[in-house]
Amino acid sequence: MPIFVELVGWLGAFLVLGAYILVSTGRLSGASPAFQWMNALGAAFFVFNTWWHGAIPSMVLNIIWSGIGFAALWRIRRIPHP
Template sequence: MPLLIDILGMLGAGVLVYAYAMLSMRRLSGDGLAYQLLNLGGAIALMINSAVHLAWPSALLNLVWCGIGILAVRRVMATRPWRREV
């Protein structure tokens, strides 16, 4: 189990770095759903890893990061042009 948690943390860090690199190279838009989902996924993985390893400052930081990510994903989803009104 500890190995899986470490792998999860490494994947989360990799996803965050990948998202930032794609944003910096203008391959992803900061307002886009793909960037926001990558950011949210990486933060969730790092939050779990940090909590399991009792790294509470990092876990709290990633909890806040997840909250921001959830709000950003909701905003992107709410403003998407293909959204149907019911």
């Protein structure tokens, strides 16, 4: 189980970092579903990893981070597309 927890944490780190790099280089828009999915899932993976390690402040931050990402995805889904 500890190896699985670490793999999930690293995957979360790569998703959040990758999203930041892609937006910073102009390859993704901050309003794009891909960016929001990367952030929301990456933060959710961090929640699991930080819970396991007992890092409560980081866990709370990532719960909020993930919530923001999923809320953005909800908004994107509700906007009519031509």
